[in-house]
Amino acid sequence: MDWMAWTVPTAIFFAVIASLLAVFSILAIRYPESPRVGILRIETTRGDRLFITLLGSAFINLAWLALVSLPQWGALIVCLLYAAAVFRWV
Template structure:
């Protein structure tokens, strides 16, 4: 896999995603959840909200890279706030 830049941040990123998926799988098995309806007016489960969070975070990071000249750590803070909002209200 020489074509991909496997740097430490890249490895951490994929490691965190893998840990999130494992954690949410264990949570779903140990504590089954009934879907709830939030501001999007659709039924969502924890897994749905995780997917929405990851997808939105990808767009936030891409927009940050293209529009803002500040360090990428700022996008991480915005993504964490976005994730908290999604899990609270969606």
């Protein structure tokens, strides 16, 4: 893995994503759910909401880097609030 120049934050990021995928896979097997319709007026499952959350969080972080001169921890807080909103209302 030396060719990828892994840093501790990068490894943690990918470990968290892999863990989320594993947890959501286990949840889907143990507790199947039927899709629900939220404020976007499309049917979504847990996996769909996770994808929407990850995609939106990427854009939040990019916007934070481009527009705000505060530490990136602030973007993490915004992303957590965004994730809570997506899983609640989408």
